[in-house]
Amino acid sequence: MRNTLLIEEGLFESRAALLREDVVIDLRIERAGDISTVGDFYFGRISKILHDLDVAFVDLGGQKHGFLQARDIENKGKPIAQVTHEGQKLLVQVSKDELWEKNVQLTCRFTFKGVNLIYQPLGNGITFSRKIREDTDKERIRAAAQKHLKTGGLTIRTSAKLASDEQVSNEAAFLSDQWSEIQQFQSKASKPGKFPTEKTPTSAVLTGFLSDNLNVVVNSANAFRICETYLEQAAPNMKSNLTLWNKPTSLFEEYGIEEEIERASQRRVDLDSGVSLSFDQTEALLIVDVNSSSAIKAKGINSVALSSNLEAASEIARQIRLRNSSGIIIIDFIQMNGAGDVQKVSDCLKKIFKSDPIQTRLIGMTELGLMQVTRKRTRKSLQNILTASCAHCAGTGRQDxxxxxxxxxxxxxxxxxxxxxxxxxxxxxxxxxxxxxxxxxxxxxxxxxxxxxxxxxxxxxxxxxxxx
Structure with a gap:
């Protein structure tokens, strides 16, 4: 199933929407001066170690700091204070953007992501997607990748099964070159600072969604040049999938993306059946409440409560991804009394969460009947990008x-x-x-x-x- 990525480049921001069968399943906004730093490399210096928390704070230069947890450095089970020390200089990669009062989170377990391969230069071994079962496929892909990636760890994505040897080999060379550039930067660096990149808002949204089954439509000649240049290096075979929008209407207006962004920015979302959802974000967690409102009809053999909850579950999972919500998520579904109803709603959520590239875990119901979900945090949420605390309500509300x-x-x-x-x-x-x-x-x-x-x-x- 092919997806379509719409990229609308503006003067101050680039916005992207990922569509599957004409349904928007993901959104991303990047702004010059505030581009997500996830995946970026820094040469840092450990400024302080907090023994009780087993965490090291790292000076990244230019008044920027981050923190490094013990699990994100090769420590063989030892406390971070035993494998590093204050004043030590080291190479780090950003794993999570800063949020609220938290600095960026760092890792020394480096990762380079491509369309078909994920390269861990300090890792070991090769891991294949579970969907690649045939030994002949594994040997062919391994041989093509190891022409350029002879050391380190490698994860082979499902898409590699359909990729040609040349595509896999070219991608491996691209990832290898990236790591070589980082190593050269590290060898020459003497003080904390960021590895210089030519990342733009448009290139950032493209790389965030790049996959093998993607058609890309951009709204400007400049965006087309940026995407074409990147694809020439990272995925030459995908250049033919790049299209320039040339109609007089706005790209996002034509596909209804403006309405989807507005909907994903609202506290309340109304569904066609009369069910309504409310999303209340705090610093600690996201609370989603399902209200039956005017929903009075059941579907098939399901009760009204189950029908409403199944519809709500599908939209909640989609909204979580659109909003890029993360951390602890609590869902208050309509009370169900039928045998197996809770399992049906859980199965619905699990099925949709499987297609989310961000690790999402369904924990289950509490004794109070609240569904527990956790989603890994990487980038800022849509709310944090589009809005700011309102000065007139002591920070309890938001404004554009x-x-x-x-x-x-x-x-x-x-x-x-x-x-x-x-x-x-x-x-x-x-x-x-x-x-x-x-x-x-x-x-x-x-x-x-x-x-x-x-x-x-x-x-x-x-x-x-x-x-x-």
């Missing part, structure tokens, strides 16, 4: 982040520009947004080929605007 409003404004003007004359576009904006508009005024004017007349309006909320 300034960059979200700025990006929305530029997209609105870009779509509306044809209907405006050549005069300056008048914008009344709240204080925070007006300051950002003035800061980027020349950049936006060049992008739109139209002058702007910006006025700060104290009567408008910080990140709101009105067009004249």
């Amino acid at each position: 982040a300034t960059m979200t409003s700025l990006s929305d404004l530029v997209r609105t003007l870009q779509q509306d520009i044809a209907s405006r004359d050549g005069k300056a576009i008048r914008i009344d904006a709240g204080r925070a947004l007006s300051q950002h508009l003035l800061q980027h005024k020349v950049l936006i004017e060049n992008y739109l080929s139209r002058p702007l007349a910006i006025t700060e309006n104290a009567d408008l909320p910080n990140n709101s605007y009105q067009l004249g």
